[in-house]
Amino acid sequence: MQLSMDETTTTDIWKRPRPVRLEFEKLARGTINQAADRRHCERSFRVLVGSGRDCVLHSAELPIVLMPLRGRVKLTEGDSTRLLHGRQLFVSDGGQRVQIIGGNESLWMALAAPAGAWRQFVDVISEQTIPAPVLLPATHAADRTIARAAVRLAREARDHAGSGRLEGAVLRFVSLLLDLQSVFDPLIARCPGRTLGQRRGVFLRLQRVCNYMESNSDLDLGIAGFARVANYSPCHFLRTFNTVYGKTPHAVLIEQRLKRALRLVNDTALSITEVAHASGFEDRCAFSRSFKRRYGETASAVRERRLAAAAVGE
Numbered sequence: 001m002q003l004s005m006d007e008t009t010t011t012d013i014w015k016r017p018r019p020v021r022l023e024f025e026k027l028a029r030g031t032i033n034q035a036a037d038r039r040h041c042e043r044s045f046r047v048l049v050g051s052g053r054d055c056v057l058h059s060a061e062l063p064i065v066l067m068p069l070r071g072r073v074k075l076t077e078g079d080s081t082r083l084l085h086g087r088q089l090f091v092s093d094g095g096q097r098v099q100i101i102g103g104n105e106s107l108w109m110a111l112a113a114p115a116g117a118w119r120q121f122v123d124v125i126s127e128q129t130i131p132a133p134v135l136l137p138a139t140h141a142a143d144r145t146i147a148r149a150a151v152r153l154a155r156e157a158r159d160h161a162g163s164g165r166l167e168g169a170v171l172r173f174v175s176l177l178l179d180l181q182s183v184f185d186p187l188i189a190r191c192p193g194r195t196l197g198q199r200r201g202v203f204l205r206l207q208r209v210c211n212y213m214e215s216n217s218d219l220d221l222g223i224a225g226f227a228r229v230a231n232y233s234p235c236h237f238l239r240t241f242n243t244v245y246g247k248t249p250h251a252v253l254i255e256q257r258l259k260r261a262l263r264l265v266n267d268t269a270l271s272i273t274e275v276a277h278a279s280g281f282e283d284r285c286a287f288s289r290s291f292k293r294r295y296g297e298t299a300s301a302v303r304e305r306r307l308a309a310a311a312v313g314e
Contacts, residue, residue, distance in 0.1 A: 020045050020117045022166055024157035027055050045113040045121075045170070047157040055102040057110060063094040063135045064112045065177065067142060067150050071106030075099070080215030085263075089142040089180070093133050093204060109154050111173075121174045131197030136181055137207045139214060146176045190244045205230040206244055209237075210252065217256040218280040223249060257281060258294045265299050266306055272299050 021043055027050040050057060066075065067089045075084050078096035092098055094115065102108060118134045142150075153169040184203065191206075193199035209229045213221065226249050227237035241249050261279040264270055273284050281287035291299050 020113075020120050022157065022170065023047065024154075025049075026158070027051075027057060043114075043117070045117045046111065047154060048110045048112060049108070049154050049158070050100065050102050050110070051107045052102055053104050053106070055106075057098075057100040059092075059098040059100070059110075059112055061094050061097055062112050062114055063118055063133075064092045064098055064110055065135070066090040066092075066098075066100060066108065066110045067147070068106065068108045069147070069151065070108075072103045073106055073108045074101040074103065076101075077211070077215070080212055082215040084139070086147075087142055089140045089146065089177075091135050091138050091140070091177070091181070093135055093137045093208075095137075095208065109150050118174075121170060122178065125171060125175045125178060131195070131200055133200060133204050135177075136184055136200070136204060137211050138181065138184070139211070140180045146173070146180070149173045149176055187244050192240065192243075202240065203244065205232065206241060209241070209249070213249075213253050213256045214259075217253060217260050218278055220280075221253060253280075254290060255294075258291060261287065261291060261299065262295065262302070265303050272303075275299060 022045050024047045027048060048057060066073065066084065068084050068086045070086060072086075073084045075082055075090060076099040077092060084090055100108065100110060115132065115134060119132075122130055122134050149169070149172050153173045156166045156169040184207075188196075188199050188203045191199040191202040193202055209226045212226070212229050223234050223238055226241075227234040230237050232240065238249065245252060257280045261275050261281075264275045264278055265272075268275075270278060272288075276284045276287035279287070281290070288298060295302065
């Protein structure tokens with residue numbers, strides 16, 4: 001989609017040999033391919049806002065942060081596809097191409113920039129140098145604070161704010177993002193490696209596996225497939241995964257299946273048996289036991305409580 005001049009703003013935020021340029025792009029009922037101009041991408045930090053069902057973003061292999069502000073967004077990363085909701089924030093490390101498709105009445109914001117651009121912002125915020133990779137792939141729960149920071153950033157970029165205000169909005173959002181990712185620090189410390197950079201590299205591989213589990217938890221997945229995603233041998237993968245996360249890959253996969261089941265129970269009219277199968281459980285009885293053990297009540301009870309609350313609110 002060709003953008004008019006009033007839909008794109010560019011701000012130089014630092015006078016450096018390769019200054020980062022802040023850009024705002026509004027996407028509606030169209031497609032933009034960020035791989036079209038790699039030279040331009042190398043020095044650009046893009047704030048993209050999309051709305052509507054026909055709004056599609058094809059991203060190059062750049063680190064990207066995606067946050068639905070309203071409705072749901074379909075996200076495809078490599079061969080994996082998932083739905084993101086308004087209370088979630090997705091971080092891609094840039095290892096694979098990303099496609100974002102908005103749903104009905106959806107509104108979302110994405111930040112896309114090469115690793116070097118993210119590095120400049122992170123170095124301003126962090127008291128110590130964070131070795132590459134600067135961003136780690138994950139899906140975080142997005143609280144009200146970071147949601148407000150995202151909305152402010154989008155508005156500042158859209159309204160051609162002065163460089164100081166716009167830079168401050170970016171730094172505020174990136175600071176909150178680093179706070180979310182700091183939850184990984186204890187896990188990174190358990191990774192093998194002599195340096196922090198090596199340990200972060202190991203954790204990057206393992207997180208890619210966790211993201212793969214999250215997107216494909218309904219499939220019949222095994223150690224050999226996970227090891228291929230991490231580019232490890234099966235034995236080395238299993239040993240490293242258990243050391244870092246303190247649980248087996250199968251246990252993490254079951255957690256992802258139960259999370260998917262909870263979303264389906266709350267957001268769809270599928271029967272409980274259909275929910276079990278759609279979440280990757282072949283046996284409804286095994287699903288029911290696992291669900292109750294995890295959430296303290298049966299799937300039927302969760303749905304009944306949700307329907308009762310909805311009826312009261314009408």
